[in-house]
Amino acid sequence: MSRRGENIYKRKDGRWEGRYIKGRQQNGKIHYGYIYGYKYSEVKHQLILMKYEKQTNSSKNLLPYEGNLLDWTTYWLETFVRPKVKSSTYASYKNKMDVHVLSRIGSIKLQKLKQSDIDSLLQEMDLTLKASSIRSIFSVLKNCLGKAISLNLLVENPCMGLELPKARRKTVKALSIKDQAKLVKEINRNQKFFSIILALQTGLRIGEICGLKWEDIDFENNTLGVNRTVLRIQSEDKAGRKTEIVEITPKSENSQRKIPIAKSLKKNLLELQKVSTSDYVISNKHKALEPRTIAYRFQIIRKKIGLENFSFHSLRHTFATRCLEAGGNIATISSLLGHSSTKMTLDCYTNSFFTEERQLVEKLEFI
Structure with a gap:
């Protein structure tokens, strides 16, 4: 058996064996206890705990x-x-x-x-x-x-x-109506920027857009379901650290939600579905498109039309801001965004209420 660390050995069956003093026999000979595991770290830490547990009179x-x-x-x-x-x-x-x-x-x-x-x-x-x-x-x-x-x-x-x-407190960056119109005019020329339209009209997070499948869209009832998210995470292999794409369920129960879709978006989705060869709405052939590809495409567009201070996540804020401007109440907007609470929504969009605050104060003059 090869040895690694204090009283820890590698067995021929691939497991690690840790040995500790369990007690002594009547003749004074040491009686050993053993811990086995397939991970060295697991055996090491269990061994440390067992070795010294015998030296204490109380678990406290x-x-x-x-x-x-x-x-x-x-x-x-x-x-x-x-x-x-x-x-x-x-x-x-x-x-x-x-x-x-x-x-x-x-x-x-x-x-x-x-x-x-x-x-x-x-x-x-x-x-x-x-x-x-x-x-x-x-x-x-x-x-x-x-x-x-x-x-x-x-x-x-x-x-x-x-x-x-x-x-x-984070300052929310949302596109003005004028800038939004300029962006939509530019991206309508090419279907590869359809992810931007989705973000503007649904408020979906970038990973939620990547994970969206055709089966999630109910064209009869005009709804869109958020059931998964795609993201790139750090992982490890024998060659060292790297990253990989994973598909997981939404971050919370609130994130898994249904969103009504407007007639214009439904029309665009139906047109895209006719030419799609993938299970995913936004795809690269048959696979889901990854977040950084979508972010890169947005980067190209925003630079072209002079919106370099905005990130893809700003599109989600833009959706929420347009909802507020249309008179939506905070509970409804919070539900659409998949926030865990209305407080989170209020914390994000307090500055967006300034127009409403001004109108309220102006009404006081008539009282």
Whole structure:
């Protein structure tokens, strides 16, 4: 058997074997216990827990732990995160920890990690990252260390009590009616820009547009169903890190929704369906078109007509803004967008209510 690490061996059957002292026989001879697994990290961390569990009289006492933050995070991600979340969520957590946390403080022993270490990390990130990004990274780290507490590997979470940078409210960028008309005039000349029309008339996210299939469209009732999303995530293989395209269910229950479609959009969809050879509405031959291809096509158009300060996501905001201007109430717009709450919609589009606010104040003069 080949050996890797303290008391961990590679067996001929492909499994890893970890050995720990379970007790002693009457003659004083050591009695060993064994842990088996197909992953080295799994055996390593189970071995650490078992070795020191025997040295404590109470489960409430802190278990000594030899691993550093990198060791624990790897184990946490593989054991407690990957089996319970979507591949995109796992990839997001892993990327946040690898890039922003472990690259800086990953070598610190888990049980020697102090609040000051986390605070210094926050100050470093504050120099280059947005407050919202820092808060997102911090949340993952806090959850990671929280699990260590539940397993008696830490007494308290060093993330507690720290002051985070305040996230500024996002300023929504939506096209004006004039710019929208200019964009529509340009893209109507070529069907490969139909994804832009979909975004403007439905408010779909770019991944939702990529995942849209003909089976999701009910032409009889004039509705469009959002049942999946396509995105590119980071993955790993023997050759190292890379990315891959995945198709998953929408991010939340609210994201999975039905949207009414206008007559003009229905007409365009029926025309496109006649020439389509794919299950997907927006496709590259038979496959779904990936998000970055759609984003690249929009980039070409926006540069051509002078809208370089807008991203593809601005089209979703444009849809919501047009709904507000048409007198739509916030609950209806929130439902169309697939937001988790009306508060989220209000937070995004507060600035878009300025016209309505002005009209309301002007009416007060007549009272």
